[in-house]
Amino acid sequence: MAQSFKVVQYGIGPIGQSCLRTILTKNNHIKLVGAIDIDPNRVGKDVSEILGLDAPVGVQVSADAEEVLSRTKPDVVVHTTSSFLARMYDQLVLCAKHGANVISSTEELSYPFDRHPEIAKELDLVARENGVTILGTGVNPGYAMDALALMATGVCNEVRSITINREVDAGLRRLPLQQKVGAGITAEQFAEKKATGMFGHIGLVESIRLIADGLDWSIDRIEEHLDPVISPREVITPFLTVKEGSVAGIHHHAYAYDGEELLLTLDLKMFVGAEDPRDAVKVDGDPPMDLVVRGGIFGDTATVATLINGIPQTFHAQPGLQTVKDVPLVRAFGTR
């Protein structure tokens, strides 16, 4: 490849800031040309101030996305603003209209064709019209519970069903993740949060649709369940304490059927005190596959990696709205 990409970071919350740090370490391969965020506490500051670096980076945070995109003409925008497609659809369109490819952590963008068919169609159209690629990725959805499973099936002649287990020790993760999974709250509070419909992991359905599309499988029913993991003991993290009998985290699981046949099982546990963190893919097939990432894939770092590592593929892919199954295998980028 031996190519350098001009990149704008769009969204500089915790994940965006980690992206910026990684981008700055790969300055032989990536040139940071802009940073967009609407937070008044960030706007106007040099990126180094946000990251707590000594030397100025020479890139100021701006809230004016249009101005940044027009002026800097990035090859790729690394986009980390929201989990929900409807909220940031305009941002993607703006990037595309400025001729910038986009790689985004937006969970719903990893496979938008099912949940948001109209938006997906429009994004695909605007991307094609402007000759750019829009790609949603991340560690989950985008890798651990979908791309890795598809990869596992690559050596199978027959596949009857796939079971994917991801267990994450939330105690090792940052505070927002521990809060996101409800660590430390009561079962009643968990039930209230669940009732809002805005709680739990976003992406199991996207992962299911991505796998099914990749295998050209028809799915006619998806069941999704969200339960609390109740802590059997007191667990203390650097950020909070989970008492015995209170919520340690989430158990989010989904099942995809064709008729009565169970084809896909996605089982995600993210909780404080997990003793066997891992990512496992079992393929019931010929040959069978029993793949495990021991210790699991460390989400915070890995999410950033999927975004930065996907920059070359996003740049080189065919124009349009793509998914991780449509682009060449994403591997580490700019590591030496």
Added chain:
Amino acid sequence: MAQSFKVVQYGIGPIGQSCLRTILTKNNHIKLVGAIDIDPNRVGKDVSEILGLDAPVGVQVSADAEEVLSRTKPDVVVHTTSSFLARMYDQLVLCAKHGANVISSTEELSYPFDRHPEIAKELDLVARENGVTILGTGVNPGYAMDALALMATGVCNEVRSITINREVDAGLRRLPLQQKVGAGITAEQFAEKKATGMFGHIGLVESIRLIADGLDWSIDRIEEHLDPVISPREVITPFLTVKEGSVAGIHHHAYAYDGEELLLTLDLKMFVGAEDPRDAVKVDGDPPMDLVVRGGIFGDTATVATLINGIPQTFHAQPGLQTVKDVPLVRAFGTR
């Protein structure tokens, strides 16, 4: 995808016959239109006779590749004739000139740019001129010790080195594989075979070059070693007996350096009596990755799967000589 591909099977030795069996089970997705082989015992026979099937398939084996390709105009040729590129270069050119994409198990084709730069250049040219893709794949090289490792690095921001261990229980494999690894011979016989330079696994160097190219890493020295695995006990397989103290199989290992820095370790053991068969990839990186396929990837079946599963990618890829890192993630194809 929901597409059917016209396929010619080129080479119907053991792997080619397994490909044929798999192709015939996927007849909603693949239409077998021709079969090429030079063995006089096979030529003129219906494919069903070679495979021992009851009902005729309606495709006769022919030694006249040119006639088969002209008449059947396949979308993709599944090519399984030789491990060595120089021996089958003409076959690939013939396919390309007939407008047929080729997916091949030829080990040296998985990454031909280093060992055979001139042939690689010519193949790429003839493929582009004829608007077809030529892709070399297989389980090893092509998946277990290269593509899977690249996939593992996809979630890493930093990669310092990669260690890949593949341990295969040759006792579970077909006779030619047991013979190929020298099971049952003496250490002296092993040394003689090794001296011919035509013994051991083919592909470690190809896998190294594929990973290094995928990561854009510079490698200035590769060390390759081939040692016997001496059996500590008598082992009896359905085909042969390995006595205590005789050769159980091969230990083939290779190391890639940049200066004094060891970047890649590929360690392959294929022997009768292996007690911990597995495929393992360890990435020393940020985050680290510790990926294991427990029980290992069953080579005979998996090699066939990589070829058949790669048919859609080979058909849709950009014209030219491609590698598994250049095409979208190969996953199971035609399983339902």
